[in-house]
Amino acid sequence: xxxxxxxxxxxxxxxxxxxxxxxxxxxxxxxxxxxxxxxxxxxxxxxxxxxxxxxxxxxxxxxxxxxxxxxxxxxxxxxxxxx
Numbered sequence: 431x432x433x434x435x436x437x438x439x440x441x442x443x444x445x446x447x448x449x450x451x452x453x454x455x456x457x458x459x460x461x462x463x464x465x466x467x468x469x470x471x472x473x474x475x476x477x478x479x480x481x482x483x484x485x486x487x488x489x490x491x492x493x494x495x496x497x498x499x500x501x502x503x504x505x506x507x508x509x510x511x512x513x
Contacts, residue, residue, distance in 0.1 A: 431488065432460035434467065438494040442475035457488075464490035 432454045436443060439450060448467055454460035464483045471481040477497060484491045 431455065432457050433489045434460055434464045434492065435489050436467075436492045436494065438479075440475070440479055440494060442479075443471070446471075446475075460490050461485075464492060468492055 434450075434452050434454075436448070436450045443450075448471075452463070454463065461483075468481050468483045471479075471492070475481075479494050480497050482493050484493055
């Protein structure tokens with residue numbers, strides 16, 4: 431059996447249809463689902479966290495870390511064309 435384990439269940443994860451520690455018979459199925467979850471979570475969740483998949487034996491761990499805070503720039507992107 432292969433397992434997808436999310437290391438930290440943030441609020442967005444808890445509200446989602448995803449489940450933690452989901453098990454699969456096939457390594458390919460588990461990896462595919464873990465990558466789909468990673469992509470969805472990085473694109474659709476609130477953007478407070480960054481998610482990435484790491485393989486550890488029969489477990490595909492989805493790690494979670496806080497995204498760095500972006501300093502306010504007064505609406506300027508910093509490209510040099512706003513002044």
